[in-house]
Amino acid sequence: MRVLIADDEPLARERLRHQLASLPEVEVVGEAENGARALTLAERLRPDVVLLDIRMPGMDGLEAAHHLARLGTPPAVIFTTAYGQHALEAFDLHAVDYLLKPIRGERLAAALAGCSRVNRAQLSALAEAEGLGGARTHLCARRHGDLVMVPVDEVIFFQADQKYARVVYAGGELLLEESLKALHEEFGDRFVRIHRNALVARRALRALVREDGVLKVELEGSDERLEVSRRHAAELRALLRAGG
């Protein structure tokens, strides 16, 4: 059984490594210090199980699990946590495996023997119980076979492209298999609809211009000018005035 450890504390990782070493037929294939790194390593090393600390900087364990669940062959996930208050009730309720730190050797062995994959429905329920509202910090997609992670804060705009959403960010662009509507629901606090087919980061809004009789918006960080529909023009003007 190939296991990946993800925890931001070096000593917590060290302890797990020691404990796992004493179990037969278990091999630690890698260690990650945050969620994003865990995702990258999981993609590359294809572990059977990921031991995922819930509270990690950058991308936390729950979000990492969300992205893991979208991988081609997702690994099983066992969450680890030092203290979770009411959230652990939700883990029990949705039959998601977790271990409490300091983790007992026999509990670890039992969890590895019986662990299972988590699905998106379970994860959404957990995110809600944790009070996280479920908004991701990163977007995750495959490009030329590689896994690419983009912090949501770096996204300039989303544009609907048939059944995909085109994501344009500071370092390039990628395609997500998600609807613009779902993205708007998730990131509505930071993004604004300017057209049926486009969702723009509020912080990137620069100015409204008229080009060949069509109203368009200029954006920070991108040369593309996106069309603004009449329906959204007034709201956008108000936003620009408030921002300036």
Added chain:
Amino acid sequence: MERQPPASEMPTTFLPDFCGLRIVFAVVVIGEMLALVLSLAPAIDARRWSDLGLVSLYVQWVALTGTAALCLARGHLARLGDVAAATFAYLLLLAVILGVALAALALVDALGIDPLLPSGWDEGFVWRSLAIGAIAAAVSLRYFYVRHQWQRRVFAESRAHLEALQARIRPHFLFNSLNTVASLTRTRPEVAEATIEDLADLFRSSLADPSEGVPLEVELDLARRYLNIEQLRLGERLNVTWEVDELDSSLAMPALIVQPLLENAVYHGIEPRADGGTLSVRGIREGRDARLVIENPLGGEQGPRLEGNRMALDNIRARLAAFYGRDDLLQTEVDGDRFRAVLRLPAERGRG
């Protein structure tokens, strides 16, 4: 927050301190009101104001002698239970009234000032004095008793409040620390041992009586022990700078104020950052007072976690207010990408 008397000031007996100026003044005021009532009551207008003078003189004589007697008997009264103390004090007052009344009669006779007084004033003078005095003394003692009950309730409430506010170590920190120790026992037992000792110190002080102060030195030492543990957990992600040499290390302050501020700084400012950051503790001497400035980078959090931060800060503010009787000692601000908590520690534990 309301200003409350420090714990040490709650008297055990319901009788107030009759040697104190405030109570003597209260007795004088009560006596004078009684004198006014006595002078206003008779239906003869002519002598009212000259009577008030004499009645006041007499009433104050009784009242102040009674107060002096209670003051002298205070040591004995304090050892008695409420009922025994009340009975003893009441009998003592009756004795004083009787004594003063007899002395007044003798004095009037000796000085021969009968003509100044209304005719027939001395008929049953002693009994009338005793009756009026008995009522006045009973009412006064009852007043002190009710006042004491009220104070005790306020005190108990504030005490319960303070205990509820007692500094708590975050469970998150506790269990992560235990995990750290579990890991260290295998590879570095001596570090594990030292960490257990540090944890023990932290918990002991979180269980200590919150109304008692500690020297700044002890508080800073505890803060260092706490950061030692965090350092083990977070490794190079946590960088700490200390500049507290100029502070007066003997300054008294409430316990576990600095540690939760540092815990906040670590929890909200260092842990959420993948590359960690620098936490700085700076001490500035201001006359006899001290100012501590704790800074950390912003962790970029929002929502429920920040709400937790506000609650932790409110708890610290309330404990500062309970100790110093002031609610302006802890200020926080965001300066660019740094969060700053400024804690002022006055040398005077002022109140009221």
